[in-house]
Amino acid sequence: YISSAMARDIIGKKENKIKKWRDKNRKKGKTCDIKLKPELYIDMKKDISVIKGYNVLGFVEGTDKKDEVVIVSAHFDHLGKRGNDIYNGADDNASGTCTVLEMAEAMARAKSEGHGPRRSILFLLVTGEEKGLLGSRYYSENPIFDLKNTVANVNVDMVGRTDKKYENNPHYIYVIGSDRLSSDLHQANEDINQKYSQLTLDYRYNDANDPNRYYFRSDHYNFAKKGIPAIFFFSGTHKDYHRTSDTAEKILYDKMERVGRHIFHLTWDLANSEERIKLDSRK
Template sequence: MKNYLKFLVLILFVSCGNDKKNTTELVQVKQTTLANHIERLASDEFLGRKPFTEGEVKTINYLKDEFEKLGLLPGNGNSFFQDVPMVEISGTPSENMIISGKSGKINLEVFKDFVASTNKVVTDVNLENSELVFAGYGIVAPEYEWNDYEGIDWKGKTAIVLINDPGFKSGDSTLFKGNEMTYYGRWTYKYEEAARQGADGVIIIHDTEPASYGWNVIESGWSGSHLIIESDLPLLNVESWISDESAKKMFDISSMKGQDYKTMSREKDFKPVLLDLKVSVGVKNKIKKDVSKNVIALIPGTERKDEFIIYSAHWDHFGVSKAIEGDSIYNGAVDNASGTAGLLAMAEAFKKSEAIKRSVVFIAVTGEEQGLLGSAYYSEYPIFNPKKTVANINIDALDSPGKMKDLTITGYGQSEMDEYAKEAATKQNRYIIPDPEAEKGYFFRSDHFNFAKIGIPALYASGTYEGFDKSIEDIKAYNDNYRINKYHQPSDEYNPETTDLSGVQLDLQLFFNVGLKLANEDYFPKWYDGSEFKTAREQ
C-alpha cells in the first residue's frame, strides 16, 4: 500500500510538472471573447467606424478600455494612442491632358482617357510642357540588377511606365517572380520610385490583365476626394494614368513609333527613351486637415523587452454612407471587426499564458480602407525600433463557414514566416498553400505590407480554400457570396445565430501559437533571397 501511495505521488508530481511546463501550449484564444467583441464593434452603435467621425471616437476608446481591462500597458509612452495626421484632398484635374511633339498632338479627355491627382498639400499643381520619357516598368531593383531610370537627369521630366513588372506573362519564371506580382509591379511603387528619382510626374499605362482590373476601377477610384498622411518623403507634382488606347496614340507621334515598347521593357539592358514629346496637365485641390489615431497596447517581455512581435489589424471601415436597401451603416463585421476583435482575444490569451521573454505589441491601425494610412504612418514614424521588431502578424477580414484544412499564405515565399506558419498549421492537422491569385498583388493591399517595407518579416494568412467539413466548391461559393453581396456593403453585419466563428478562432489560435513561439526564442526570421524587402532589413 505504501509503495502504491508513493507511485500515486510520483504520478501527481510528474503531472503537475508537465502541466506547468506546458501551460502556454494549453492556452486557447476564446471564441466567446471573439464573438462578443465582433458583435459590439460591428453594431450600429459604432456607426461604421470611419475616421474623423463619432464612430472613430467610440471605437478607439472601446479598444483602449478593453486593453486596459486585460492589464496591457500603453504602447506609446503613457498613451494608448498614436496621432495620425491626415489630409483630405479633393482634386479637380484639368479637362484635358495635352501631349504634343513634332509629329503631332493629342488631346486626352479626363476620366475617359486619363486621370490625374496629387498628394502634394497645395491648392494648385501642374505639368507644364514637361518632357516625356518612356521608363519601361519604372523599376529600380538592385537584387535583379534592374534600373529603368538609369542615365537620365529626371528633373523637369515625366516618366511613362507600364503597370505590373517584367515577369508577368513573360513565360520566364526566373524573370522577377514570373507571373507573381512583386511590389515593383504595384502602382504605388511606380509613383514612389519616380519621386525618389526626382521626376515631376508619372503616367502609368493602364492594361486590364496586368493591372487585374478594368479602366472603370481607375475612373471611379481616382475621382472625388482621397485621404493621405503628410510625409517628408519626396512627392510628384502629378500622379496619373492613361488608357492603353491613349498610350498607343502617344507612341504613334513619338520617337518610338512602330517599336514594341512592351517587349523591349522586359529586356535587362533596357534604358529610358526620350520620346520627343511634352505633356501639360494640372490639378486644383481643396484641402482639409484632421487627426485620426492608431491604438497601441503592450505586453512587456521578461528578458528581451526591446525585441517586439507586432500583431496588427485595422479598426476602420466606411462609416455611414450611401444607403443600400434602406441600410446606410457600413458595419464591417468581417472587414475588419473580425481582426480587431482578434487582437483583443489574442491579448487575453497572452495575458493568461506564462511570462514571455520578448515584448508583444497589439496595434489597431486607422485608415486602411483609405490606402493603408495608419500603418503607413507607423512605418514612417515607428514607435518600436524596426531592427528590433522580430515580425508582424497581420489580421484582416477573417471569414469562413467553419474550420478550414488549409492556411492560405498571401506573399508565400517572401520570408521564413512561412516556416513558422507551416509548423503551427501542421500541429492543427492543416496544410499550407500559396495565394492562388498571386498575380493580383494582394500581398501589397493590407497593413502588413507597410511593416514589410521597413524590413519587418510579415505573415498574412487565413483559411480560405478547403474546409474540414465543407468541400472546395462549397468554400468557393461561400467566398464568392461574401465578395459579391457583402464586401464593402452595409450587409457585412454580424448575426450570432448564423455566423460560425470556429474557423476564425482556429486561424487566431494559429497566429497566437506562432507569436508565442517567436516571443520565447532568440531568433529573428529572415527574408528569403529574392524578396524585394530583404534589403530594407539589412540596411
C-alpha cells in the same frame, strides 16, 4: 480610384470587348496595359476635410528578450457611413480586430500568471487602411519601438468568412508573404499548423504574378517594405466585400476561432524561440 460609371465613359464603345478580354485574362491570372483613344480633360473641385485617425496600441513586455518586439496588427477602420448606408465591416475587419484583442487578452493573462512571452508583443490596431494603409504607414515611419528590433509582423485582415472556392471547407486560410523575407517565418508557420491547427494553408495569393496583388494591399506591406518579415492571414473576398451586407451574423465564428488560435500559436513561437527569425531572402 474612379467610379465604374466614369470608367465606362472613358472606355466608350469598347466596353464589352474589354470586359471579355478582362475575364479571359483574369482566368489566366494575368494583367497587362491597354491603350485607349479618348483624351481626358479633368476639371475638378477639391473639397478637403481633415479627419484625424488614431492607431491603438497594446503592449505586453517580454522577459529576457524584451528589447525585441513582435507586432501583431489588424486595421480597425472600415468604410463608415455613406449617406444613410452603414458599412458594418464585420469581416473587414472586425474579424481581425477581435482576433488581435483576444490574443492581447490571452498574452496579458499569461504574463500576469508568470508565463509571459520572452520577446515583447505589440498589439497594433491601425486606422486608415481603407484609405491607403495610412495607420500602418504612420507607425512604420514613426515607430515606438526600434524597427531594427522588430522581429516580425503578423497581420490579420478578414478571417471570418469563406470565399467561393472554400464554401464547403471553411477551415483554410490564405497565407501571404511568409517566405518573401524569411524562410524561418514560413517554416515556423508550417510547423505550428502541423502541430496545432491543421488548417489548409493556401499560398495562391502569395504568387508574385497574382493579379490581385494582395501582398501589397494590407498593412503588413508597410513593415515588409522596411525589411521586417511579415505574414498576412486572409480568407479571401466574398459577395459582401465592401458592401453594407458585411454583417456580424454572417461570420463563421468557429472558423474564426480556429484561425485565431493558429495565429496565437505562431505569435507565441515567434516571441519565444531561442533565435529570432532570420532575414534570408528578398522575393
